[in-house]
Amino acid sequence: MAKAGPGAKANAPRGKRATSYDVARLAAVSQSAVSRAFTPDAYISPSMRKKVLAAARQLGYQPNAIARGLTTSRSRVVALFMPNIGNPIYPFVLQTFSHRLRSHGRQILLLPLVENANEALACMLQYQIDGLVITAASPLALSKAIARKCLAAGIPVVLFNRYFADLKVASVNCDNARGGALAAEILHGAGHQRFAFIGGPEETSTHIDRYRGFADRLRAFGAAAPLIETGPYTYDGGHGAGMRLFARRDRPDAIFCANDVLAIGALDAARVGHGLQVPRDVSIIGFDGAPMAAWAGNDLTTIALRLVAMVESTVEVLLRAIDGQRAGSEPIRIPGDLVIRKSARMPGGSLPAAST
Amino acid sequence: MAKAGPGAKANAPRGKRATSYDVARLAAVSQSAVSRAFTPDAYISPSMRKKVLAAARQLGYQPNAIARGLTTSRSRVVALFMPNIGNPIYPFVLQTFSHRLRSHGRQILLLPLVENANEALACMLQYQIDGLVITAASPLALSKAIARKCLAAGIPVVLFNRYFADLKVASVNCDNARGGALAAEILHGAGHQRFAFIGGPEETSTHIDRYRGFADRLRAFGAAAPLIETGPYTYDGGHGAGMRLFARRDRPDAIFCANDVLAIGALDAARVGHGLQVPRDVSIIGFDGAPMAAWAGNDLTTIALRLVAMVESTVEVLLRAIDGQRAGSEPIRIPGDLVIRKSARMPGGSLPAAST
DNA sequence: GACTGGAGTGAATGCGCAGTCATATAATAG
């Protein structure tokens, strides 16, 4: 074949990658033809395409996405803003986004933790980002500022597992209020009397909706209003809240936590910190469906997000927005699924009740 | 100022972003001057730079990284291959990489989980990736194939927390053998007699080196060879291994696990599965320094990776390779730090010993 | 048999920028 370059395919000499012209020359066609061969809906005969692709393969040619982006002024890259990964569901979310976007020919650029919204916007503009996904695992004020800037700059934005009441941005969420109500039904139905809620930062939509769903349903049952403890969405936050709650004389016997990491913190506060038995002395329900909720040491009853469905929906909304259709800003809500484990007594006593 | 466009800065009319020519016109200078103003080491007077930057700010101008990439033929983007995020240290690793690379003006493109190495290479070539980091959180065979292809294509590669004995690739690792030896010293020094090792996939360098360091040191002490159980690097892997070990008549009283997730699985197998007390009945030591090792319910003694140092070293090696200096393929080893908690008895009885 | 039209292809252009080269001005020397 060609002259042998050390460790190189066909003729990729020294850091020089084949261009469409190289392929054109080899296939004895024009550069236009090469371009068409790699463009899905281009006007080209099957035989021509086949010939070009053969030559391309021989040279190890891949279209240069940079050059393509320059002419089309779209990068086919989507940015993801997801710093502060404290919630263990996000690795899976990230992986799922990556997979789904790839199947639509998109790549993911990871936006680093920036100081302010301008830095983020600069990054997006520089790389001609086609769209942005912001997950709840990011500082609220910063997320909002970034979303606002991007919208002003005409970059489509979709929020994942979060929404802003005062800013019209497309979003995909769990039906958090319904999840909270479900927790209330279970805990009340199991005969509990003294309820508590352990939440996260009070301005986040997950905190607000999960609490509201829980408290509203309790009120509908005529139960006493739940105690509330809040803190960051971390193990320590849940542990601290649990320690405070269990130290009270009117110690709660049923706790709903705004997420699983908080719940595991509360669980440890009960068992290790206060020597309580779960669910004999206290029932605890979490939210999210984090992997470690299933671990034998935790065995946490929780309301699991349908993460795959949520990601798919987010991708769909984003791609549609990129294609120019203005997305509605009404939050899309996807239900959560109750996962019954052993950290909470169930109505009907399907788990060892207090009589033990 | 300029005519008011709805929701637009100065004059960013309809999805049209300002170019260097626009800035040049406004500042009454040439396009070259604009380019120089945004190039760190360019030959330009301070006054000129100031004037250009002022005009750029007024237009909301950001250099188009795509166009820049086309002329410089480097994208300033680094790819990260890290699918299968099962180990909870990786979210932090990802965040740290992102942060560190950004401080060097680099962005991260997340490589999705691909079917084969060719897909990955295609992605790298299309986007003119400057370099690649492969973490241990990715399938071994695929990682190796990708690394091989990239090297052949002239793309610098650095492995994080992994190395290949039979392929010359730069890598940054924990000093795993030393960590294993440390675990052996502690467990032997605390008076344990029946040792076991719970590992991951047998061909991974972390498994091999951590086991070897452990077993070699035990042998040096004249102790019996440890029992070995292996499985995937998951909670279930550790739990299953633990259940098997504790069911034996010669049940081990000291277990070293190749990582923290395995160790937590083993811990739960001991406590929940077999009703054993830790560390009265068995000492367990993990590896990595995962966040949940610190949780009260686990309280796991472990050997913590110096993740920040490892990431910084990886970035340094990678950037040097991108700048053309061939990196050595000898693994860089960074020591791990013993974190003493309550899952293992310590030499000298600094924790409640078997006498309880 | 000249004419129309569809199908396929090639030539040419520009995307936005970095860098090279040439030029104009200011500073220094002789």
Add this chain to the structure above:
DNA sequence: CTATTATATGACTGCGCATTCACTCCAGTC
């Protein structure tokens, strides 16, 4: 006061591709 050199700037080209436009070719038409 001219010759020489720093210093700073502008004109221009090309990176690799998508795309537009013009063109060729050939089947069908009357």
